Amino acid sequence: MKASPSSLSNMPDIDDLKCLIGEEKLETPSTFSFPFTPYGIQHDFMSELYSAIEGKKLGIFESPTGTGKTLSIICGAVRWLLDHENRELRQLKLALESLAMKNEETINDDDDDWITGQAKLVEQQHKVFEISKMLKSLEEFNDNIEKIKKEQELKKKKVKSLVTKTLNQKNDIEIEKDKDFFDEESEFLLEDYDQLSSVDDFEEISDEKVQYEGVKIYFCSRTHSQLSQFVAELKKSPYSTSRIIPLASRQNYCINKTVKSLKNVTLMNERCLEMGKNKPSQKPTKVSSVGSIIKKKKSETLCKCIYNNKDKIQSLAEEVTTELRDMEELVNRGDQISACPYYASRESIKYAQIITLPYNTLLHKSTREASGIRLEGNVFIIDEAHNLLDTIGHIHSSQINGQQLTHSYSQLIQYKNKFELRFSANNLLHLNQLIYVIGKLINMLGGTPGVSHAETSKIKVESKVYTLENFVHQAEIDHLNMFTLVDFFKRSKIGQKIRGYSEKYMPSVSLQPIKPKLSSLQTFLKEIENKKNNKGKELKKDENQHTEQQVTDIISNNPLTPVMAFIESLTNCCEDGRIISTTQSLVGKGVFKFLLLNPAVHFKEIIDKARSVIVSGGTMEPISEFKDQLFNFNGNNSDRIVHFSCGHVVPxxxxxxxxxxxxxxxxxxxxxxxxxxxxxxxxxxxxxxxxxxxxxxxxxxxxxxxxxxxxxxxxxxxxxxxxxxxxxxxxxxxxxxxxxxxxxxxxxxxxxxxxxxxxxxxxxxxxxxxxxxxxxxxxxxxxxxxxxxxxxxxxxxxxxxxxxxxxxxxxxxxxxxxxxxxxxxxxxxxxxxxxxxxxxxxxxxxxxxxxxxxxxxxxxxxxxxxxxxxxxxxxxxxxxxxxxxxxxxxxxxxxxxxxxx
Structure with missing residues (x-):
């Protein structure tokens, strides 16, 4: 079970004790450690960055490419982080000394009566206890880091022989254990929606609660190659001993050949989670022709991923803590010692000072939470941010077509007919609601639910724009709760269940109109006629084949995911988005698109909770976009916004x-x-x-x-x-x-x-x-x-x-x-x-x-x-x-x- 972000630290927030500790402001240094003597604009960049983070600002930093922007970010931000860590330790110790003196004064104070004096003393002792607990946690954390470093130094001397032995054993085990992963039909049943807890079933390596983590710097960029360049620059900097963790998806980190072969990140996530559960699964279950259970056979355990070994993952996490590695290096090391790099990277977050991650992981809330990213009190630096507004809009917009809707409807109907008698009443209710909503969306495109996407639309070809409120009303689905349907989809795992069922029993789905069945004689005569017509002729390729296929369409077995992404977009605030509906001559060609108009709404939580957010790039003009549409859309953050722009180093x-x-x-x-x-x-x-x-x-x-x-x-x-x-x-x-x-x-x-x-x-x-x-x-x-x-x-x-x-x-x-x-x-x-x-x-x-x-x-x-x-x-x-x-x-x-x- 994944701990919620708020439970990752049991310590009191140091900000809540400022009245006791006092707030020590860090003065901006006059000099910064740098690989060489910095140019003036580089020094100015580091100074302004240090000041912005210390002042909890929202910074817009513009430095032309070629001016050493990445090194300036590293040397300015990491310097602040180290100074802040020293300040935190220093303040806690000073607070204890101050309270000890106050206790002495209270004991020796003759002005108060005994009861008042004892009440003051109890209150002060409680404060001493709280601060002592914080100080102890911080010191234990630092001691643990030092212990890990020493252990890793000892391990390096012994690791070569262990790696060789592991490599020899690894492949044979994988081949044996990855066989026969899927069970029979019972594995396709929905998770019981009404019995699920309110906490999402995310994965977690360890149930231990982190007592102290400290402030972290999250560095985000567009691509993993840019993040690797950041790590390379960090290695060359004076801060190469910093604890840095690269976060990435399973698609980038998975080393299990069976899971990796799935290619699609959604499928990889599902398979990995199933293998990680290692829970009993029913063997083939005997059912009657109408679907009722006749005999349920004993359960067996699903295979477990050989790389999901807690001890090895912990070992790899500790290695990453002490030795700076980029994503590719972490994958190679995980492969060497048969430890999952994906889980190791997440386990090592608690030790990290700097975390690198791509845009999407930060900007998409559910992905952010699944990755264990805490916003509270941390620093977020978003590089190459010139298209940040467009990126947020793209991530939270969605689009579906009539072919996906008709395919989803067909799959849901077949799935329901197969397992209807085995669903709980609550699951059946929500499944019927989902079928109803998709059917109404098909109607909006001029189609008939249950009929092929090649059906001629009953509505003229046109494009319309709807507010979210008008759209759900026009579609006649405004009486249903879209939040509940999205929650049902996620927690019942219906997308995963239907995909697995479809792959096994419906590998391809024909949605073309069914042609009348010909008699044997008619078939024979038709073949003769075709041979006669085609004699001496070659089949010509239709150059416009992409506009209308003449053969049966074979389409994806996973259309429900984009459909649900669109339905989830209907849960946005009415003012923040629009639906563009485009009908075509054929139902399957029609399109619904949700357009996010206010990217700030999905960035607001980051701004509100983070200590500081810095967006940087070579060319950030026009600055007004970041100020007005992202940082200060509601007019509440104007005093937090700072802007720095420097010239080019090129004469x-x-x-x-x-x-x-x-x-x-x-x-x-x-x-x-x-x-x-x-x-x-x-x-x-x-x-x-x-x-x-x-x-x-x-x-x-x-x-x-x-x-x-x-x-x-x-x-x-x-x-x-x-x-x-x-x-x-x-x-x-x-x-x-x-x-x-x-x-x-x-x-x-x-x-x-x-x-x-x-x-x-x-x-x-x-x-x-x-x-x-x-x-x-x-x-x-x-x-x-x-x-x-x-x-x-x-x-x-x-x-x-x-x-x-x-x-x-x-x-x-x-x-x-x-x-x-x-x-x-x-x-x-x-x-x-x-x-x-x-x-x-x-x-x-x-x-x-x-x-x-x-x-x-x-x-x-x-x-x-x-x-x-x-x-x-x-x-x-x-x-x-x-x-x-x-x-x-x-x-x-x-x-x-x-x-x-």
Whole structure:
């Protein structure tokens, strides 16, 4: 049983005893430990970060990529944590000394009568007891850490022989024990909903209660690779002995081959929990044709995961405490000693000072609680936070289609018919309610419950927007409690039960209309007719097969999970979201989408309970989004918000940002939606690229507003032989749409640049066509020769006619003032542009040109939204000639010897 977050510490909160201890404020240090002498902006960053955490602030920290932001975060935040730990110990000892003196004064006080004096003395002794208990817990914790360190040093000398022995035994045991995991039909019965306790059945390694944990720093980022980079930077810092734990999902940590083979994280979670319970399970149960039980056979124990060994997990947890490891290193070590890295990481949280984790684990409440993350009094640093609002919205939005609804309905009906006589009355009631709700949702899409998703919709093709209140009323489900249905789904494990039952008895479900059965003679005649019609012909592949399959659809056996995610979204506050309903000609193509309009509602608990929340990034503009829509949406936190922004370590003359308003032919560059597909604009792009490729050395990255526009431009340039001419100067590459192809393209792009730099070929480098907001516009570095010039074509404004965007803009206008919606629209565009710009100039000795191609960039509102570090060097050129001359002059001077002299 998992302890609730509030029970993880039995100690009184030190804040509750400030009246006794007094609050000692930590002064911001004048110097910080750093791997080298820090730049001024790095020192300022650390100072402001230290001060923000000490002051319990909500910080917005902006430091351009290449300025050593990660090291600054580490050295500023960890310094504060160590100072705070010393302060905590110091304050407790001082409080005891102070109370001892007060006790003496009370005993010797002749002014009070005996009864009053004894009452004071009892009260003070109680305070002494409470503080002594806190001090003892803290000292025991520190002693335990030291004990673990000494034990691990001794273990290192003996571990090699044990590892070898374990590896030899491991595989045979796994093969034997992982067989025959699933039981027969009784395992598919629902958990008895009315007998479940109110506490969720989460997993937990140890039932021991943690007496002391201390303040922790949680460092969050988008990807595990970024978190691994953080660990690598920590290893190089003066704080490499810090106790750091990387948190991740089972998908990242599982080393059990059987569970890992499931791939899907939901399935892996379910299987792991089942194996961890090790509880008796019924053998095949004999039932009558109507489903009543005839004979129940004796129970047997499900197999237990060999890696879920308490002693080994504890041992691995202690190892991680004393030796800094990233996620991959923890997995390798767990595999070596046959201990589960997933459970070890969670067991070691109580020892940790720093915990790394991906965004989703923190931002999604149920995931956060399942991971044992405590918000109270801790520090949360969210890096690469420029898209934090969008990320929160994405995590808490949901979408389902008619095919998922009809499939879920079909599965639930078949499941109910199979086991109806074996359900408790309460389970049957809630199951019927769930079937009813899904049936009503099918009706909303123009379908009939129990009929194929290929049914023609009874409602015309259209899109509608509903408030949550109007939606449940229109669907005729407003009399049911959605909270109860969500709770029933989670605690009865109905999704897991149906999935298991479907995999065993319904491996594929046909939802196409059933064709009339033909007689034997009719079948024979039909075959002859088909052979005659197809004689001498080859079957032609339908190029539009994806629009309407002609064969029986085989669809997932787990559609109930996204359906329940949508139903759970109906439990949000009515004002915070909207439902967009889109009906199509076929029921299965219809879509319901829940759109979260107020991300702050899901971030509020973190802000309210955490000591300090810091969001950081290379480009955090517009800052107003974080202030108004995240930190201070209800107007209660304005005094807690601090903002820090620093310049770039790259000297101003190392970067050349140019706004180019006209092309080589004098045509004004206008890549608005109405103009960008014109032949004149497409020709201007070709002419521009040819000119730029002649003078810019090494690598050029050209960003387009969308994949569709990149495709259009490339086809036009190829048709007009421009690609051939460009290839004489630069080898041309294109951003792939598939993620698994990105690394290969980047590798070849880099090799092409390296190869041309060492030969006397006419080819001087490479040109990479990329997409703003695509796979190459965030998180990747085009430093040095990989990006001597970044070109941004147009402004990537989103589709203003989008229902989702219109609802968001209307919501902001009504809740935050007129004009806020338009500002949000502008921000969506400029945030994407800024991320693309930030791919170049990654360190102090780097240099690059940035060309912004569109006359609209010269507008004040657009220029002001560009990165602050870029603006002092920004030049506006109304004519292409002057910009080309400036670019040519820059690259003639911008050689390493000139720049570094």
């Amino acid at each position: 101003p003359d190392h970067i050349l940002p140019l706004i180019v308003c006209s092309g080589p032919t004098g045509k004004q560059l206008d890549f608005s939606y109405q103009e960008r597909t014109s032949i004149k604009m497409l020709n201007e792009i070709g002419s521009l690229l040819e000119n730029i490729c002649r003078i810019v050395p090494a690598g050029i990255v050209c960003f387009f507003p969308s994949y569709d526009y990149e495709e259009l431009v490339y086809q036009h340039l190829e048709k007009n032989k421009v690609i051939n001419r460009l290839s004489e100067r630069k080898k041309v590459f294109r951003e792939p749409k598939l993620t698994n192809q990105v690394d290969e393209v980047l590798k070849n792009y880099s090799l092409a640049i390296t190869k041309t730099s060492t030969t006397n070929s006419k080819v001087t480098g490479a040109l990479l066509f990329s997409v703003i907001g695509g796979k190459l516009s965030e998180g990747l570095n085009f430093s040095d020769d990989l990006g001597r010039c970044v070109i941004v074509i147009g402004l990537p404004y989103p589709n203003i006619k989008s229902l989702e965007l219109q609802q968001k803009m209307n919501y902001l206008n009504s809740h935050m003032g007129q004009g806020t919606g338009q500002q949000h629209y502008e921000n969506l565009c400029m945030k994407a542009v800024n991320q693309s710009i930030g791919r170049s100039v990654r360190h102090q000795r780097d240099y690059a040109a940035v060309l912004l191609l569109d006359h609209r960039y010269q507008r004040d509102n657009v220029r002001n939204a560009l990165p602050k570090w870029l603006q002092p060097s920004l030049q506006v050129h109304s004519k292409f000639g002057s910009s080309f001359a400036q670019l040519n002059k820059y690259h003639n001077l911008a050689c390493p010897c000139a720049l570094l002299s």
